[in-house]
Amino acid sequence: MEILKESEWEGLFSEAIADLAELIRFKTVNPPGNEKPAAEWLAEILRENGLEPRLIEAAPGRANVICRLKGTGEKPPILLDGHLDVVSAEDESKWKYPPFSGQIADGYLWGRGALDMKQTVIANLMAMLALKRAGVKLKRDLILAAVADEEAGCKYGAGFLVDNHPDLIRAEYGLGEIGGFSMEMSGKRFYPIEVAEKAVCWFRIKARGEPGHGSIPSPESSVIKLAQAIRKLGEHKLPYHLTPQVKEFVTGLAANLGGFKGFMLKRLLNPLLADLIIDKVLPDKKLARTFWAVLHNTVNPTVVRAGEKTNVIPSEAMVEVDGRLLPGQTSDDLMNEVKEIIGDGYELETININRIGAMAQDPHDPIFKVFERRLKARDPQAIVIPWLLVGFTDGSYYARLGIKYFGFSPLRLIPGDNFQDGFHGFNERIPIEGYKFGLRVFLETVTELVTEF
Ligand SMILES: [Zn+2]
Incomplete structure (x- = not known):
């Protein structure tokens, strides 16, 4: 089903961008986090839209927002996760625009949290609001979790909810960071979707x-x-250890890149050659280190x-x-x-x-096909591949409740903008057009998941 009429999308994008700028202005640097004012602001928006959010404080000032949009219960819920805290933005002089201004300039929205991950918090919010406003009948409950403390290990956020309020967040699937952003390689556009995390x-x-x-x-x-x-x-x-998730990642990358690069990457699946190729053949040392980390304990x-x-x-x-x-x-x-x-x-x-335990989902889970189809519908050049995150996110905690967590927060980046550099770096920013693209893909995906999947 169509969640919005064609003429309604621009209005939703404007609302999302204004909300994201406002959320960035809440200084939720962790430590100390102090997510409560941002959580209260978010809860107020939900209430204004007829929803009933719950504010859960894990410690003074460390607030989490949980909100449920009820479905028929025919299928188990879908959880949308985003963390409200951000890492510090020291040395503000190195920023083109002040990191907590939410400045819109040069085609970007600038600020700490623009990528990691207030953009997702707002995408989750917009998905819930759009479904609520359209009065869509859901097969599954949709649960929104905007949590504290991800950047310092999740103790007052996802970890607290999993330990103390599991019934509020229990779901069949969870979506959150880190995946769904575009990554250009050799003129091809990949969208890695996170299916696993290291422990x-x-x-x-x-x-x-x-x-x-x-x-x-x-x-x-x-x-x-x-x-x-x-x-x-x-x-x-x-x-060397080859996991099924990394096997799919390397296979997908190699098959689509083709040529010498593809040929060499495919050799990473060979335990006798992989270390040699990473050490001696891959020209990009940063990339080589990433491949090393997904194929070994470190x-x-x-x-x-x-x-x-x-x-x-x-x-x-x-x-x-x-x-x-x-x-x-x-x-x-x-x-x-x-x-x-x-x-x-x-x-x-x-x-x-x-x-924090490792998290690993089946890269062939049927939900992956939904992500792929929805991305391709808006970007026919999209090549969708699974990937393994070498760090951890809230997803590792949710996985302990049996929630199948996927890092899917779609975003079309401008080639040359390195997604990873924006995380925790100077001049974190999100391209406005790419965010609109991501919002549309995300809302269409979530709509399909709660109505048809
Ligand atoms: Zn994050």
């Missing part, structure tokens, strides 16, 4: 040795042993601690490592991979403060 597995490596006085050399000191382990982690590679030593005094050899030295796991991998798997590299004589322990 977080932080851990410590401890080395012990004889303590002693700094005046007597000790090659067996804890610090030297630890340094050797860190050096090995930097020099040696963790093993480790990054970040915090190092040892002695207190310059003249005392400490008995213990420790490094904290940010480990990331591919779907299907366990922390034990990673510990074994690390032991294989650093050898014996170390104590490894996982740090249990972060319990």
Whole structure:
């Protein structure tokens, strides 16, 4: 069904863009987040439109908005997620327009959160409002979640809702960041849709040795042993793992690029060649690192601690490592991979403060075809491929409730505008025309999902 008449779209786009500019003006930098004023503003819009939002405060100032548009219940709900918080925008002098102004200029709407991800919060809002205003009969409830605290680990946002209010958000599918944006490669236009996320597995490596006085050399000191382990982690590679989601991603990319590039990319599916190709053949080093991260568990030593005094050899030295796991991998798997590299004589322990598990959906889930069809209807050049996010989002939390989460927040970018650079970078901005394109695709997709799918 058509959600809007052809003549009504421009009005909706203007409303969305004005709302997005206003939402950007709420300074929801996390920490501290302070999402409550933005949440109240959003709830008020929902109320004005005859909806009944709930404001849920996970901690003072850390508010989440949940709103449900009721359907017949013939099918389970669809959840639309967006986070209200943003990362900081330090060094405002590096911005062309002030980061919290919501300035519209040069064909863009500028500001922190324009991409990550207030644009999606507003797209979700517009989808709900359009369906409500049109009085569409839904087969499924549509749930809107505008949450706090994604940028600092989701504790007061999606994590809190999953733990404390699961019934408010339980759904068959969830849509949110990060995917559906256009990515131009070799004159082709790809739209990667996120179907998986890596898990977080932080851990410590401890080395012990004889303590002693700094005046007597000790090659067996804890610090030297630890340094050797860190050096090995930097020099040696963790093993290759091909997940079904990445297999689809690489296959789709290679088949559509064709030529030498396609030929080389296809070789990434070969465990004997992949590492060599990433290291030696791919000319774009940034791209190469991304391919590395989607085909391996990764480790990054970040915090190092040892002695207190310059003249005392400490008995213990420790490094904290940010480990990331591919779907299907366990922390034990990673510990074994690390032991294989650093050898014996170390104590490894996982740090249990972060319990974010990997998220992986079937790249052949029927919903994927809906995304693909709706994108192609508005952009016949669209090539839609699944992809794996090496970080995590609210999606990893929702997946714990069995919600099938997909990063689908469509957006047509201007070639040369790198989507990832806008995230957390200076001069974050969204192209106005591309946002209108995305809003239309998104509203048409959501309408299909709640009425026909
Ligand atoms: Zn985000």
